[in-house]
Amino acid sequence: MKRTIAGMAFSLACLMNLSEAQTINHDKVEMENGKNTGMCVKLPMQPDGIVRLSKIEVHAEYLEEYVKYAIEVGEISLRTEPGVLTMYAVAEKDNACRITILETYASQKAYKSHIASAHFQKYKQETLHMVKALVLSDQTPLNPSNSITNIIK
Template structure:
């Protein structure tokens, strides 16, 4: 039996005046996590077209342990501390994958 991946959806609202700074920190964190963490399978961030301060992130980790390791990394800590005053709303949703495919 293969490990069960951890899949989460994050729904965030960002203070509009901080949006560009937030996006820069988010991009830096996602690039580092995917490059440096074996257990981070996928991180995808999008914004709502008519409300760009509403961000959605789909996170896929190989295991629960990989997710917990991610939360302790320097790049994640930099992102969380750097964006703390920018995020006006955060909702984390645990989801169950139905089908997830990507081209390599």
């Protein structure tokens, strides 16, 4: 029952992030090895998709709090947004204030939908004063045959 309600909530959240032009069935959730991952079915990467390394430096006194917000926005985005294909965040072992996020969006439209979402706006506003530096560095994959799938367990 709990899973069914969670599934309905994801489906609803997915539908809220869908434009009228996107016709994938979001009643479905991603499967991995036959198991429900609790994530929306993802849109395919489009020619105007984005592969990005976001490099963030956090003021040390806010690090713990910042990480909570970053984990929250990453989880909600991956679970509910069909066009958010990866959001994989890592922190340097030698300086945990230096965070890099591999962000992949299926299209410009998917990216615009993401930054307009309530969960992203909450993260952005609540963490503004915690961020010392931010570089958004768009990237081109070296090998088109090499692909990454990002799952939240």
